Amino acid sequence: MSVDRSDRRPPAMSDVAKLAGVSHQTVSRVLNDHPNVKPVTRQRVQAAIAELGYRRNEAARALVTRRTGAIGVITENSPLHGPTMTLIAIENAARSQGTYVSVATVTRWEVATVRATLEHFLDQGVDGVVVIASHDEAVRAVEDYSRRLPVVMVGPGRVSGGIHAVAVDQWSGAGLAVGHLLDLGHRDVVHVSGPREWLDARARERGWRDAVLRAGLEPRDPLPGDWTASAGFGVGRALLAQRDVRPLPTAVFTANDQLALGLLHAFADAGVRVPQEVSVVGYDDVEGSEHFFPPLTTVRPDWAALGARCLERMTAAMEGEPAAAVLVGARLVPRASSGPARR
Structure with a gap:
């Protein structure tokens, strides 16, 4: 079965529904990964999406849900291992749930610089901001913003100023x-x-x-x-x-x-x-x-757990849940550089 689209307009959800032989609501459920869709139906809808090259209209979706599906991340302009692995973990976790990440780096954790970056993300209309906070100054800089947008800080092991926190223990x-x-x-x-x-x-x-x-x-x-x-x-x-x-x-x-x-x-x-x-x-x-x-x-x-907990806390912050601090673990990797004490 095919859909006549000689008008050259972009494919719509109704086109996907017609080609797959399902309702508009079923297509919406597949797009939102709803569990109440039969596997064979899900495959048929996904095949129709691929054939038509359908892309979801995120701007229209944002008007309905009041969410853009994007979060901002502020991190240090540095090649250091910890901040880099944290950023990768957050990006991976966000991608797995269909969220987009917009990254801004700062060369110094100064209050004015961090606040200017937060204002930039507010102008972009992101759903929230994750701050990979290496320094005390970063914590102070964002404390006033938790009332204006959801904020998750990575680094502090405690809640501060109503901001959700996630950290490696x-x-x-x-x-x-x-x-x-x-x-x-x-x-x-x-x-x-x-x-x-x-x-x-x-x-x-x-x-x-x-x-x-x-x-x-x-x-x-x-x-x-x-x-x-x-x-x-x-x-x-x-x-x-x-x-x-x-x-x-x-x-x-x-x-x-x-x-x-x-x-x-x-x-x-x-x-x-x-x-x-x-x-x-x-x-x-x-x-x-x-x-x-x-x-x-x-x-x-456990970098993967760190990223996952960040996204969980972001969802909690967007839904207005009380701020909480979450710690993730680490494990020892024994190798040849350690041995019994000399006698």
């Missing part, structure tokens, strides 16, 4: 890393921290400290770093320079895998064997960490 993830080292017999587990202004860095440091204290041990002061391999290399060189005064720790937990990479480089240059003399554990499980030398024991956040 960095505290527990760090606890997994330290607990692994403690189980191997290590009693001097040093931490190389990330930048203090980063939410994730502070949470991972707290997780390390609390795990050490729970074991009845007194932690050394954390060694300050950033997120780079160069900083890890510098920390390693400093530890080596002081070993005549204070022995090397038996284990080091770094705030991310790049810090661990630099630390491994410094130890290799000095002939310090990992893990025979010092065990090293990172965080993030970046691409290629299994090929560090030695392969790096690390912690892998």
Whole structure:
């Protein structure tokens, strides 16, 4: 059966219904993935859609539903692993439910910059905004906007200003890393921290400290770093320079895998064997960490769950549900860079 469309107009839902031999309502149900459609009917409608090249009129749909099917995402203009993987996870989760993502990057988490970006998304008419919030300034910048549009923040582990929050449980993830080292017999587990202004860095440091204290041990002061391999290399060189005064720790937990990479480089240059003399554990499980030398024991956040929870919270925010904070887990990935404590 075919549909005469000699008028050259774009195919309409009525054309799909006529070609498939179903009602207009049935086509609508298929387009909206309604469960009450027989599989054979769904296939017939989908075949008609493909044959006609039908595309849904999103502008008309928005007038009816008061939703555009698009959300904004604000993230950092940075190649760092955490923000990048979070953005990918949100995009994947949005695509799976037919939602479109519009991305804006900021070079600095300044209140004026973030608010200007939020105003831009308001002008676009997005259904809501996800803010991948690395810094405290980002949290402060969006607190006033939850009354104007639905906002979900990724990073804070708590609700702030009525804004829905989703985060990787960095505290527990760090606890997994330290607990692994403690189980191997290590009693001097040093931490190389990330930048203090980063939410994730502070949470991972707290997780390390609390795990050490729970074991009845007194932690050394954390060694300050950033997120780079160069900083890890510098920390390693400093530890080596002081070993005549204070022995090397038996284990080091770094705030991310790049810090661990630099630390491994410094130890290799000095002939310090990992893990025979010092065990090293990172965080993030970046691409290629299994090929560090030695392969790096690390912690892998559940990125897919993070994206899914973000979209769930966005739906809740759009429907006016009370703000809530949701944490997603991480798991330890043991490899050759960690081993039993030296006796």
